[in-house]
Amino acid sequence: MTSFEPTPDFAAHLDATDPLRDFRPRFHIPPASDGQPSVYLCGNSLGLLPKAARAAxxxxxxxxxxxxxxxxxxxxxxxxxxxxxxxxxxxxxxxxxxxxxxxxxxxxxxxxxxxxxxxxxxxxxxxxxxxxxxxxxxxxxxxxxxxxxxxxxxxxxxxxxxxxxxxxxxxxxxxxxxxxxxxxxxxxxxxxxxxxxxxxxxxxxxxxxxxxxxxxxxxxxxxxxxxxxxxxxxxxxxxxxxxxxxxxxxxxxxxxxxxxxxxxxxxxxxxxxxxxxxxxxxxxxxxxxxxxxxxxxxxxxxxxxxxxxxxxxxxxxxxxxEAGGMAALRRKSEKLTAYLEFLIRRLELPPQVLEIITPHQPEARGCQLSMLVHKNGRALFDYLAGAGIIADWREPNVIRLAPVPLYNSFSDVQRAGEVLAEWAGKAK
Known part of the structure; x- marks a missing residue:
């Protein structure tokens, strides 16, 4: 994770060199309230609509x-x-x-x-x-x-x-x-x-x-x-x-x-x-x-x-x-999830405020990271939603984020990290 950077330019570079980058446009990305594409990190609950589905x-x-x-x-x-x-x-x-x-x-x-x-x-x-x-x-x-x-x-x-x-x-x-x-x-x-x-x-x-x-x-x-x-x-x-x-x-x-x-x-x-x-x-x-x-x-x-x-x-x-099967998807997935973990951990929030309860080892997790939010978890979830980050809330206090390799980008993940950093700054 030390090779990652939290900047939009760094995420854009990862997207430009991503061998699966051409698959994102083949899905409908739900719009946020401002009309721009949302950052959809909820594929572990419901995946997005492939554009080919209507014709099928x-x-x-x-x-x-x-x-x-x-x-x-x-x-x-x-x-x-x-x-x-x-x-x-x-x-x-x-x-x-x-x-x-x-x-x-x-x-x-x-x-x-x-x-x-x-x-x-x-x-x-x-x-x-x-x-x-x-x-x-x-x-x-x-x-x-x-x-x-x-x-x-x-x-x-x-x-x-x-x-x-x-x-x-x-x-x-x-x-x-x-x-x-x-x-x-x-x-x-x-x-x-x-x-x-x-x-x-x-x-x-x-x-x-x-x-x-x-x-x-x-x-x-x-x-x-x-x-x-x-x-x-x-x-x-x-x-x-x-x-x-x-x-x-x-x-x-x-x-x-x-x-x-x-x-x-x-x-x-x-x-x-x-x-x-x-x-x-x-x-x-x-x-x-x-x-x-x-x-x-x-x-x-x-x-x-x-x-x-x-x-x-x-x-x-x-x-x-067409994407190369699960081997190709997993290669990107592991990198996307590691990038998200890097962005969350760099907030340096104490575990009594927020902790990742998903295993750190890539082989022990998929693309989902579950954040256990001990204080004001629902407020954080609403803050993410207000910023166009679509996540998943699970009672009593877990927010699940799932960057899916077929349609999520590194820029999506970077934006989610940016919003989390804004919240963390206000919460301190």
Whole structure:
């Protein structure tokens, strides 16, 4: 961080030499109150609109308009096989084989579908390990899944909490808890990145520890997909799911994705909630009784494709591929986030006023920095908003800032640092 400078000229130089600089104009940047583009640092909550999305959806409107039901079989991208057009890009995105991924439904729906299959408690092996303070949907999903099996959440769900005085979890503590639970542990379910602190977990190490204990290991990648380089197959992860409206810029309430390791690809005996689109396509339209799942993750599908959300997602995934995939995005992301951290730390505010609770190490975080503001946090959030900095507020006193490599610039980050410095000067 010592090589950084806080000046607009320095940020402009970084932008001029940024190999991804041409991707920012391909997104709509919301205007600030003065009509100028805002500094949008909220992609960890909702990504921005790709300009290509309108044309992608319009193409499907045209097919619907001109072909009606025949759009399932004719047109530029027949709807019957539309989800398959997303498979290769999705596999690259999360480090999987094509048979291991499918795009379908919404995130928590998919989490429930996967837990039905992969949380099958017995009298002795029934516990689930998750991070304390996980996103509420994950907490609610696990509570209800545990109750479906007649178990009490307080007994079956074990929550990981940081050591006293710390804000994030240590990998060795996660591994130790897995060993401690041992034969009682059925499933490990963590977020790939914790939504509140921005901590990225060592998914490979956690998976290894979970498997050593005889447990199944899955991840909610809502804050990891499109943010981190993922290698789900090589890490031997059993299952995962993610949304597409954050770092994948696929629209509010957009479609979701799942991953199921290929070792389960030909397991028709594996319990699941079935739907006709997951049935073997060879006789799907014969409308017979008796569910026979497609091989791989596609066998967890319920209904036919959500064409319009998938059209947006397809356009967004194409941008990721064109940018060079997650390796290229991460290179810029690490530098953007380090620059933001440099600008915050140079304020030299005491920790009893403001502290960064996201890990300092690049491998332990994505592009989000979470600032714990001990005094007048909401006032700082409002001050940022008044200056055209769009951030995210999380109760009781955390401001999340996420410079996204596809559309955020170093000048965005420099401007945010400038506004924080103005506030710090007034607060002292």
């Amino acid at each position: 959806v319009e193409q499907e409107f045209e097919s619907w308009e001109k072909l009606g039901v025949e759009g399932h079989f004719h047109g530029t991208s027949p709807w019957m096989h539309y989800h398959e057009t997303l498979t290769d890009s999705t596999a690259r995105l999360v480090g999987a084989k094509p048979i291991e991924v499918v795009v379908m439904n919404n995130l928590t729906t998919n989490l429930h579908l996967l837990l039905i299959s992969f949380y099958q408690p017995t009298a002795s092996r029934y516990k689930v390990l998750m991070e304390g303070g996980a996103f509420p949907s994950d907490q609610y999903a696990l509570e209800s899944q545990v109750k479906l099996h007649g178990l009490a959440p307080d007994e079956a769900i074990v929550e990981l909490v940081p050591r006293p005085g710390e804000h994030t979890l240590r990998t060795e503590d996660i591994e130790a808890k897995i060993r401690e639970l041992g034969d009682s542990l059925a499933v490990v379910l963590l977020g790939g990145v914790n939504y509140y602190t921005g901590q990225a977990f060592d998914m490979e190490a956690i998976t290894r520890a979970g498997h050593a204990a005889g447990a199944t290991v899955g991840f909610d990648l809502a804050h990891a997909a499109g943010n981190l380089e993922l290698h789900l197959h090589d890490w031997d992860v059993d299952f995962a799911c993610w949304c597409t409206y954050k770092y994948l810029n696929s629209g509010p309430g957009g479609t979701s994705g799942i991953y199921v390791h290929e070792r389960f690809a030909h397991r028709p005996d594996l319990l699941r909630l079935a739907g006709w689109w997951g049935h073997d396509p060879a006789d799907r339209f014969q409308m017979k009784k008796g569910f026979r799942p497609m091989p791989g993750a596609a066998g967890w599908q319920l209904s036919n494709a959500q064409i319009f959300p998938m059209a947006i997602h397809r356009a967004a995934l194409a941008i990721v591929d």
